Amino acid sequence: MICICSLKAVKAGGPTASANSTTTGTGTLRGVVRFVGVAPKSSPVNMAADPSCSKQHPVPVLSQDVVTDAKGGLQNVIVFVVDGLGNQAFDPPSQPVVLTQKGCMYQPHVLAMQANQRLEVVNDDRTSHNIHPVPANNREWNKSQPPGSKTEETFSRAEIAIPVKCNIHPWMRGYVAVFKHPYFAVTDKDGSFDLSSLPPGTYTVEAWHEKLGTSMQKITVGANETKAVDLVLKPRSGT
Numbered sequence: 168m169i170c171i172c173s174l175k176a177v178k179a180g181g182p183t184a185s186a187n188s189t190t191t192g193t194g195t196l197r198g199v200v201r202f203v204g205v206a207p208k209s210s211p212v213n214m215a216a217d218p219s220c221s222k223q224h225p226v227p228v229l230s231q232d233v234v235t236d237a238k239g240g241l242q243n244v245i246v247f248v249v250d251g252l253g254n255q256a257f258d259p260p261s262q263p264v265v266l267t268q269k270g271c272m273y274q275p276h277v278l279a280m281q282a283n284q285r286l287e288v289v290n291d292d293r294t295s296h297n298i299h300p301v302p303a304n305n306r307e308w309n310k311s312q313p314p315g316s317k318t319e320e321t322f323s324r325a326e327i328a329i330p331v332k333c334n335i336h337p338w339m340r341g342y343v344a345v346f347k348h349p350y351f352a353v354t355d356k357d358g359s360f361d362l363s364s365l366p367p368g369t370y371t372v373e374a375w376h377e378k379l380g381t382s383m384q385k386i387t388v389g390a391n392e393t394k395a396v397d398l399v400l401k402p403r404s405g406t
């Protein structure tokens with residue numbers, strides 16, 4: 168299930184009907200990604216170049232680079248299994264993930280999906296957008312989208328994460344992470360995440376943030392077990 172709302176967790180992990188595992192006898196990794204340090208100040212996004220964008224925001228939107236709650240819970244972090252799954256192959260879910268352009272922003276700001284899953288890109292604005300992912304390991308594409316239109320694409324290779332930009336509105340920036348397996352999540356506004364339906368085993372879990380970099384942890388989970396995993400990210404020099 169995918170939530171297209173930017174304030175809620177994008178729960179894209181876990182097996183699907185087509186994945187090679189079942190939920191019986193599996194384990195869950197559950198935790199929070201916290202930001203430690205002084206968070207860079209969010210600044211208002213300047214949309215003056217396109218009044219049809221700016222007039223949708225009576226209160227200016229703030230930049231989404233580093234978004235935390237009062238306890239340091241860090242939103243928009245991709246948490247995923249980076250090692251431990253061996254050579255298992257997983258079919259992509261039949262349902263697409265949805266990226267919406269709304270108020271001249273991407274919703275969600277960070278999205279995660281499986282390789283060869285369909286990515287549905289929706290323009291919910293009254294202005295045109297031009298969606299342009301800039302991958303390093305996938306085919307690049309670039310599409311003009313008139314108001315109200317929809318388009319579909321895929322990415323065939325794993326890549327964490329592909330920057331997405333709009334050629335018309337320079338402030339628009341999002342990220343799409345692509346995985347060969349279904350064990351990934353994007354943190355909620357309190358930094359929480361949940362990687363469920365994992366076959367019992369020892370895994371390396373990684374947290375990836377667009378500005379703060381990565382953090383890793385090795386953890387063993389058994390059948391019908393839920394293990395807590397807390398990850399920390401700090402400012403990098405220059406952040």
Ligand SMILES: [Cu+2]
Nearest residue numbers: 296297333336
């Ligand atoms: Cu745009």
